[in-house]
Amino acid sequence: MAADYTAVPISIWDGTAANTDIFARANYIFDAPLSFEKLHAAWIEVLRARPITQARVRRSKTAPSGLEYHVYTPEGLERYLERQSTAPDHLKDFFCLDQSKRSFTEYSPALNRSAEGSRGIFVADAPHPEDDKRCTYYNAVGSFDELLNSDRPVLTTQVTRFNDATIISYTFNHLMGDIFAIKDTFNGLSDALYGKPIAPWKQLGEDPFADYGPGGKLAVRFLTRMLWDVKYARPESTMSPKYVFLPDTEINRLMQEARHDLIAVEEKRKKEGKPLQTPLKIGRSNVIYAWVLKHSHEHLGPEEISTPVTIANARGRPPTGMSPNPEEILPHNWWNGSYLASLPSLKVREIREMSLGELALLVREGTDAGSSPESAQRIISFGLHNGAWKKPTGKLAFWSPPNHRWSGLTDWRAAGYGKVDLSPARLEGTGPVKLCTIHTSMIMNGTHRDRWACMGDAGGGTWVKGTATESEWRLPTGFGKYPHYQLPTKKATSIDEYRVPEEPLKIKSKL
Numbered sequence: 001m002a003a004d005y006t007a008v009p010i011s012i013w014d015g016t017a018a019n020t021d022i023f024a025r026a027n028y029i030f031d032a033p034l035s036f037e038k039l040h041a042a043w044i045e046v047l048r049a050r051p052i053t054q055a056r057v058r059r060s061k062t063a064p065s066g067l068e069y070h071v072y073t074p075e076g077l078e079r080y081l082e083r084q085s086t087a088p089d090h091l092k093d094f095f096c097l098d099q100s101k102r103s104f105t106e107y108s109p110a111l112n113r114s115a116e117g118s119r120g121i122f123v124a125d126a127p128h129p130e131d132d133k134r135c136t137y138y139n140a141v142g143s144f145d146e147l148l149n150s151d152r153p154v155l156t157t158q159v160t161r162f163n164d165a166t167i168i169s170y171t172f173n174h175l176m177g178d179i180f181a182i183k184d185t186f187n188g189l190s191d192a193l194y195g196k197p198i199a200p201w202k203q204l205g206e207d208p209f210a211d212y213g214p215g216g217k218l219a220v221r222f223l224t225r226m227l228w229d230v231k232y233a234r235p236e237s238t239m240s241p242k243y244v245f246l247p248d249t250e251i252n253r254l255m256q257e258a259r260h261d262l263i264a265v266e267e268k269r270k271k272e273g274k275p276l277q278t279p280l281k282i283g284r285s286n287v288i289y290a291w292v293l294k295h296s297h298e299h300l301g302p303e304e305i306s307t308p309v310t311i312a313n314a315r316g317r318p319p320t321g322m323s324p325n326p327e328e329i330l331p332h333n334w335w336n337g338s339y340l341a342s343l344p345s346l347k348v349r350e351i352r353e354m355s356l357g358e359l360a361l362l363v364r365e366g367t368d369a370g371s372s373p374e375s376a377q378r379i380i381s382f383g384l385h386n387g388a389w390k391k392p393t394g395k396l397a398f399w400s401p402p403n404h405r406w407s408g409l410t411d412w413r414a415a416g417y418g419k420v421d422l423s424p425a426r427l428e429g430t431g432p433v434k435l436c437t438i439h440t441s442m443i444m445n446g447t448h449r450d451r452w453a454c455m456g457d458a459g460g461g462t463w464v465k466g467t468a469t470e471s472e473w474r475l476p477t478g479f480g481k482y483p484h485y486q487l488p489t490k491k492a493t494s495i496d497e498y499r500v501p502e503e504p505l506k507i508k509s510k511l
Helices: 036-049 073-083 116-118 129-136 144-151 180-195 248-272 284-296 348-353 358-368 371-388
Strands: 005-009 023-030 056-059 069-073 092-096 122-124 155-162 166-173 239-247 305-313 340-341 407-410 434-442 452-459 461-469
Touching: 023 248, 036 073, 036 092, 036 155, 036 180, 056 144, 069 073, 092 461, 129 155, 129 166, 166 180, 239 248, 239 407, 248 284, 248 358, 248 461, 284 305, 284 348, 284 407, 284 452, 284 461, 305 348, 305 358, 340 358, 434 461
Parallel strands: 092 155, 305 407, 407 452
Antiparallel strands: 005 069, 023 166, 023 434, 056 069, 122 239, 155 166, 239 461, 305 340, 452 461
16 A cells, blocks of 8 residues: 655754744634534545645654654545544544533633623633633644654644534644644635635745755854853743733724824934934834733832843745745745744833833834844744754753843734634524634743733734733732633533533545
8 A cells, every 4th residue: 555645844944942842722712603514524625635734743864854744645634534533532633522501601701702892901811721621622732742653633623612602723733834824724714614625735845944054055153142041940830821802992092092102202212313214103013012011010120121022924024035925935824934033121110111102112113123134034043053853952042131031922913813704614594703702822841921922803802811920910000900800610520511412523535
C-alpha cells in the first residue's frame, strides 16, 4: 500500500520554540444553536480540499526547521475519516458535545449580544477550568511531545451546543499559523455551508523566512546580545483570568476623548520644536491598549518602570526584503507572521499622568518603531538563529531589563472574526447567526500574568482577556470600578452531567 501521506516541510519561523511551545485555544461563541451534522459535513469538505488542516507533525531529516507535516493523500484521508468514525470522544479530531439542557450563561457569564450593549463596560469571570476543558478542548492535544509522537493533528475542533448559543473551539499548535490561519479555516467552513467550492491552498511548504535564517542573504549578524538573556518565572497560584467587554458606544466615547487629547499633544510638540505629523493619528486598537495599560498598572508604585510590548505581523509590517503585499509572500495563510514589538519604557506615574490620547499615540508610534522593517528583520533573525526547534541556543530575546515590569497585548481585531457567516448551520429556523463572544486560553511555558489579548469585535463591542490577581481585578481605581459578573456557584462534575445523547455523525467515504 502506498504511503497515506505526503511530507511537507515546516518553515523555519513556524518551527521556532516561540511557536512550538504554545498551544492556543480560540473559542468562538455564536448566538444560536447550530447543527452538528451541517458543521461536520462542512469540516469534511474543507478537509478534502485542504488536508493540511489535519496534518500530523513529525521530525524531519531534510527540512531546515527539523520538522515537517505529514499531509494525507486522498486515499489516506478517507482511511483516516473511517478511523475517526469509531474513535473515542477524547480522540475525535472534530468532536461535538450537546449541552442543550443548559444555557451558555451557566457555563460563562462572559456573553454579550448586540441588544445588550447598554450594559456598558463589564468584567466577567472565565469559566471554571474543568467545565472549560469539557466544553472547549476535551479532544485537544496537550503538548508538543504528544503532537510529535501520536496520531493527533496540528488542529482539533470541538463544537459545544447550548440551548441559546454554540461554541466552535479550535485548539492548535502555534507553528500552524496565527489569527489569519484560523480566519481562513472559518472562511472555508462558511463557504462549505453555502455550497461554494473550497479552493485548495497552493505553494504549501514554501518558506517566506528562509533568507532570514543562519546563512541567509537577509540574516542579521549578532556580535552582542540583542537584549537580555533572562530566566523569567512568576507564581501562578494567585492568578485569575477574566474577560473585559467594552461596548462600541463606550469605545466611540474613548476615541472622541483621545482625539481631543491630541490637540494638546500637537501644541506641546510645536512648543518643543519637534517634527510634527499633522494630523496626529490613532486607531481603535491603540486606544484600547492605552485604556488597558492605565487600568492594569493601578496596583504598581508610581516610580516603577514598565515596558509594554505588542505583537506585530509580517503581513502588514514586513521585515526588510519581504514584499509588503501578503499575497506576494504566499497565496495562503497557513504560516506564522507574528513577532514581538517592544514599546518605549515608562514610569507608572507617566502612564497615569498621560492623557488617554497621548498614551494611545505612544502605543501607535512605539508599535511603528518596534515593527519597522529593520526592527522586524533583527527580531526575526534573532529568533531564527537562537530559537530554532532543531537547534536552540538557549538565548532568549527579552525586551526589557530584569528590573522592569512588563505587560503584553496581542491584537486579533485585524482578523475580522465578526464577519464570519455560519447562518446555514442554524439548527432551527432562519435568520443570521452572529458571533457574540470570543474566548481564548493558551498552554505555554512561563507565566500568564500581565498577558492581555484583544480578541476581536463581537456582540456590539470588543472583548479583552487578561490575567491578574483577584486583588488587582478588584482595585476601585482600576477594573474594580466596573460591574463584575461572576460564575454560577454550581459546577458541572462530569462531561455527561448536562450531556444530551446524540446520533453518531456519518461520513460518506469517497473510497
